[in-house]
Amino acid sequence: MKEISKAKSEAADARREDSLERFNSMPMPKEKDENWRYTDMGKLKLENFAPFESTAVITATELSEDLARHGVILSDINSAMEKYPATLNYFFKGTDIGKDKFVALSAAYFAHGYFLYVPKNIEIKEPIRINLAAEGKNSVLHNLVILEPNSRADVIEEYTNKDIGDEQLNASITEVFANTNSRINFYHVNNWTGNVYNFTNLIGTAERNASISWVSGCFGGNLNRLRIDTNFNGQGSSCSNLGIFLGKGEEHIDFTTNVYHNAENTTNDILVDGILKDESSSVYRGLIKIPKEGQKTNSYLANHILKLGDKTLANSIPSLKIDANDVKASHGATVGQINEEHLFYLMARGLSRAEAERLIVEGFFEPVIQKIPLEELREKIREMVRK
Amino acid sequence: MTDELVIKDLHVSIEGQKILNGVDLVVKKGEVCALMGPNGSGKSTLAYTLMGHPKYIVDKGEVLYKGKNILELAPDERAKLGVFLSFQYPQEIPGVSVSNFLRTALNSVKPGQTSVPDFVKLLREKMKLLKIDDSFSRRYLNEGFSGGEKKRAEILQLAVLQPEMAILDETDSGLDIDSLKIVAEGVNTLLGPNMGVLVITHYQRLLNYITPDKVHIMVKGRIVKSGGKELAHELEARGYDEYKEFEKEEVV
Ligand SMILES: Nc1ncnc2c1ncn2[C@@H]1O[C@H](COP(=O)(O)OP(=O)(O)OP(=O)(O)O)[C@@H](O)[C@H]1O
Ligand SMILES: [Mg+2]
Numbered sequence: 001m002k003e004i005s006k007a008k009s010e011a012a013d014a015r016r017e018d019s020l021e022r023f024n025s026m027p028m029p030k031e032k033d034e035n036w037r038y039t040d041m042g043k044l045k046l047e048n049f050a051p052f053e054s055t056a057v058i059t060a061t062e063l064s065e066d067l068a069r070h071g072v073i074l075s076d077i078n079s080a081m082e083k084y085p086a087t088l089n090y091f092f093k094g095t096d097i098g099k100d101k102f103v104a105l106s107a108a109y110f111a112h113g114y115f116l117y118v119p120k121n122i123e124i125k126e127p128i129r130i131n132l133a134a135e136g137k138n139s140v141l142h143n144l145v146i147l148e149p150n151s152r153a154d155v156i157e158e159y160t161n162k163d164i165g166d167e168q169l170n171a172s173i174t175e176v177f178a179n180t181n182s183r184i185n186f187y188h189v190n191n192w193t194g195n196v197y198n199f200t201n202l203i204g205t206a207e208r209n210a211s212i213s214w215v216s217g218c219f220g221g222n223l224n225r226l227r228i229d230t231n232f233n234g235q236g237s238s239c240s241n242l243g244i245f246l247g248k249g250e251e252h253i254d255f256t257t258n259v260y261h262n263a264e265n266t267t268n269d270i271l272v273d274g275i276l277k278d279e280s281s282s283v284y285r286g287l288i289k290i291p292k293e294g295q296k297t298n299s300y301l302a303n304h305i306l307k308l309g310d311k312t313l314a315n316s317i318p319s320l321k322i323d324a325n326d327v328k329a330s331h332g333a334t335v336g337q338i339n340e341e342h343l344f345y346l347m348a349r350g351l352s353r354a355e356a357e358r359l360i361v362e363g364f365f366e367p368v369i370q371k372i373p374l375e376e377l378r379e380k381i382r383e384m385v386r387k
Numbered sequence: 388m389t390d391e392l393v394i395k396d397l398h399v400s401i402e403g404q405k406i407l408n409g410v411d412l413v414v415k416k417g418e419v420c421a422l423m424g425p426n427g428s429g430k431s432t433l434a435y436t437l438m439g440h441p442k443y444i445v446d447k448g449e450v451l452y453k454g455k456n457i458l459e460l461a462p463d464e465r466a467k468l469g470v471f472l473s474f475q476y477p478q479e480i481p482g483v484s485v486s487n488f489l490r491t492a493l494n495s496v497k498p499g500q501t502s503v504p505d506f507v508k509l510l511r512e513k514m515k516l517l518k519i520d521d522s523f524s525r526r527y528l529n530e531g532f533s534g535g536e537k538k539r540a541e542i543l544q545l546a547v548l549q550p551e552m553a554i555l556d557e558t559d560s561g562l563d564i565d566s567l568k569i570v571a572e573g574v575n576t577l578l579g580p581n582m583g584v585l586v587i588t589h590y591q592r593l594l595n596y597i598t599p600d601k602v603h604i605m606v607k608g609r610i611v612k613s614g615g616k617e618l619a620h621e622l623e624a625r626g627y628d629e630y631k632e633f634e635k636e637e638v639v
Contacts, residue, residue, distance in 0.1 A: 340441070345478040346488070348438045349544065350466035350495035359491060363482025363527070 001129065004058040006112045009078035011088060019097055019107035026101045035100070038283035038315040039254045044197050044223065046105075049169045054111035055136030056170075061129045073117040074128065077142055080115035087115065090144060094175050094203040094231055102199035102225075106173040110142035113172075116155065118182075120148040127154035127187075127374070134161035134170050134196075143174040147182035147210075154185040156377070163194035167222075173201040178210035180234065185213045187377055191384060192221035201227045208234030208263075215372050218245040218253055219384050225254035232259070232266035232294070242368055243272035246385060247280030247312070256285045257301070261294035261327075268299040273368050275361055275385075276305065276312035283315040288329055290322045297324065301331040306364050308338055308357065361385065390416040390453060392437075392470075392552050392583060397448035399429075399436050399608075406432045408608040409448070414552065417580040421594055421619060422587045424605035425627045430587045431475050433605070434556045438472040439465055452552065467496050471550035473541040475557045475587075479529040485540065486510060486524040489547050496548055513546040517573045534561030542570050546577055554585045559593040571596030591623040606630045 028046065029036040063074050073080065080087050097104045114130055132139065139161075147153060161168055170192075178184050192198055198221045204212045218224050230239045245253045259268050274282050286301045305314040318331035338360055346356035365385055372378045392414040399407035406429045414420045424430055436443045437450060439462035449456045457465050480488070490506050501509065510524060517539055529537050538558050545553055555574070559567055574597055578584065586597060594602075594616065602618040603610045604627075611630050612618065 339478075342478050342480055344438075344440055344462060345474070345480065346492075347462040348466055348472055348474075349488075349492040349548065350463050351491060352463050352495070353461070355491060355495065356463075359483050359488065360480065363480060366482030366527075 001059040001131065002062050004060050004076045004112060004114050007076050007079040007082075009082045011081040011085070012078045015081070015088070015091060016108055016110065019104060022097055023101070023104035023108040026098065026104055029101055035256070035285070037285070037317065039223070039225065039252065048167060049138055052105065052109040052138045052140050052169075052171075054109070054138050054140040056112070056132055056134045056139030056141065058112060058114060058141065059131045060114055061126075067122075067124060070122050071117075071119040072122060072124065073115065075115050077110070077113035077115045077144060080144070084117075087144060087146070090146060090175065090177055092175070094177070094205045095201075095229055100201065100227070102171050103173055103201050105171045105199070106140055106142050106201070109140045109171075111140055113142040113144070115143070116145045116153070118147045118151040118153050121150045122148075123152040124154070127156045130155065130157045132157070132159040132172075134159070134168055136164065137166065137168055139170045139172070141172040143172065145174065145176045145184070145186075147178045147184055149180040149182060151182045152184070154187070154374070156187045157189070159188075159190040159192075159198075159200065161192055161194070161196055166195065168194065168196045170196065170198045170200065172199070173203060176202065176204040176212065178204065178206045178212050178237075180208045180210060182210045184211075185215070185373065187374070188214070188216040188226070189219075189377075189380065189384070190217070190221070190224065190226070191219045192224060196221040196224070198224045198226075200225070201229075203229045203231075204239070205231040205233055206237035206239060209236040210234060211238045213239070213373075214241040214243075215377065216243050217381050217384060218243070218255065221251060223252050223254070225256070227256040227258070229258045230260070230268065232261045232263055232268070235263045236265050237263065238267040239269070241268070241270040241272075242371055243270075244365055244368055244381060245272075245274040245282065246277070247274070247282055248277040249280060250278070251280045253280070253282040254285075255282065258287045259289065259299060261288075261290040261297040261299060263293060265296045266294065267297070270301040271368055271371075272302070273304045273365060274306070274314070275308065275364060276314055277308045279311040281313035283317065284333070286318045286331065288320045288322075288331065290324050290327050290329065292323050294324045295326045297327040297329065299327070299329040303333040305335045306338065306361070307335065308361070358386070390551065390583075392585075393451040394437075395449050395451070397433070397436070397450065398446040399432055400444050400446055401432065401442055405446070406608050407436070410605070410608070410610060412603060412610060414583045414585050416551070416583050418601070419578065419584045419586060419597060419599045421599035421602045422585055422605060423589065423602060423619065423622060428605045429608040430605055431556055432608070434472055434475075434554045434587060437554060438462055438470065463495065466550070469551035471545055471548060471553045473538075473545060473553065473555040473558050475560070477529050477537045477541055479527075479532075481527055481530055483528050484525055485528055488528050489544060492544070493547060496550075509547060513543055516546065516576065517543050518569050519543060535563060535566045538562055539566065539570060542573050546573060549577065551581060552583045554587070556587045557589070558586075559588055559590060567592060568596065591619050594619050604630060
């Protein structure tokens with residue numbers, strides 16, 4: 001692993017400056033805003049974090065010589081913007097920064113980030129690892145992943161922090177562009193401790209026949225928001241999205257997925273499962289949008305929440321906005337408590353109540369975990385759940 | 388003689404309704420007792436109460452085992468004392484594999500006695516004994532199991548955990564003739580001077596394999612008659628009619 005530095009870049013400065021005004025003019029999101037419902041932003045005072053000087057450390061896989069020779073690039077985002085002006089064309093191609101105050105924050109203040117470029121026809125076999133360690137008050141980043149036609153890559157992002165005994169803020173955006181016929185498995189796991197406000201945004205765009213597979217896990221933090229957007233811009237593109245979260249203490253998790261079926265014959269399958277313990281709360285927001293251009297789309301979304309204890313609070317807001325007539329789309333959400341009969345059955349075999357609960361909790365996630373194609377990730381997520 | 392299970396004047400209700408009306412029963416170590424009785428007479432209620440299901444409220448009485456009134460113990464503490472219930476209707480637990488569950492359970496009732504490789508061996512051996520396919524150890528506990536498979540899985544748990552006081556609640560129902568034989572023979576190999584068994588059943592079939600030392604008949608939440616193994620044969624021939632009369636007198 002090597003560190004992704006914070007290089008200087010005029011091109012990046014110019015972009016940041018463009019976004020700054022936008023960021024400043026946007027009000028703080030409120031609970032009554034559709035995209036923030038059930039998430040209380042009242043406690044977060046952004047002025048406590050200004051000027052958002054990012055002290056995070058990002059490390060990444062070192063590319064083999066072979067990959068480098070074939071034109072694969074894994075570098076810091078600032079120098080990439082300087083060296084490869086074409087990357088600028090991709091900046092915020094997948095989302096409008098005006099839609100989300102924290103995306104705008106990343107755009108206006110990102111100090112660093114990684115840039116991964118996979119040229120045409122290149123298949124990267126070993127997963128590319130990216131670790132973010134937030135060591136100070138702020139971590140603000142902007143990452144960019146571009147897959148050229150017929151290429152393939154797996155990316156494993158892990159975000160953690162060192163608890164500094166004070167409020168910490170992470171605002172990040174990772175834009176993923178999967179060009180024609182390319183394929184990416186993108187794993188994002190965050191694991192926060194202490195008083196962390198996290199706003200992580202993963203924005204994917206799939207061109208013709210491209211496929212994106214998201215797998216993500218959210219653990220810890222005071223307010224942990226993960227937003228994943230998928231833009232189906234090319235015919236035949238597809239996406240699967242597996243999400244897992246676990247809330248404890250007084251944590252709040254905000255898990256948002258938005259999909260936009262802008263082309264024909266596209267396929268989307270989302271499964272987000274969460275467990276709430278203690279006095280934690282969560283909201284899952286899932287939007288499926290199919291405009292007229294999205295004929296012959298298949299789009300599914302499911303969300304299951306298991307509440308341990310009466311003091312937890314779960315909200316699930318799936319929504320379908322469909323303007324095309326020849327599509328298949330559905331959503332399902334369940335919120336349930338632990339089954340007392342299950343507990344009794346396990347306890348009758350000698351398991352303490354705590355052990356029985358632990359098995360049931362692990363068992364709840366197991367069907368999703370089984371779908372994760374990478375054993376290493378399956379084990380990692382099991383471990384997080386066990387903690 | 389503290390290793391016998393002694394039930395004394397047990398009164399139990401569920402959701403305000405009285406189900407058991409003074410049950411007295413003793414199951415000795417090394418002994419097989421059969422408990423029979425018409426549907427709804429309270430047999431499963433007794434089984435659940437012995438295991439500590441929170442829905443069953445004990446209004447009166449005590450259950451002594453190994454010097455303790457086990458009614459005061461949580462279900463897991465009872466299991467750790469050696470009490471086991473094979474459920475009439477086993478629960479399906481999503482996402483928890485048979486082997487993971489049994490390893491955890493064995494570690495709870497007999498801590499630190501079985502290494503992982505030993506456990507794997509033990510599980511394999513008992514699955515073979517009960518003619519359960521190897522693939523079942525990886526399946527989720529009872530999920531999608533057929534009725535008969537669930538019962539076999541209950542006896543697999545019995546075989547692995549080797550309790551000292553086992554209550555088998557209609558383990559024979561839902562089993563085809565071949566399965567019944569396999570399960571009964573499995574139970575037989577586990578029987579011995581160190582295990583007491585309370586077999587709840589409707590049929591003589593099972594008792595042909597597992598010969599009871601005593602047979603008790605429960606009607607309306609009471610033991611109305613006790614006897615030797617011939618009592619089960621009588622029931623098979625004559626049914627419960629005569630006891631229903633008896634019950635009227637008693638209840639009024
Ligand atoms: N949750 C409940 N609420 C009210 N009554 C109940 C409840 N559970 C059981 N009962 C009643 O208690 C009585 C005894 O039931 P139990 O299951 O103990 O009978 P059983 O002897 O095991 O019958 P079977 O031979 O059919 O298994 C029945 O009349 C049943 O309807
Ligand atoms: Mg019954």
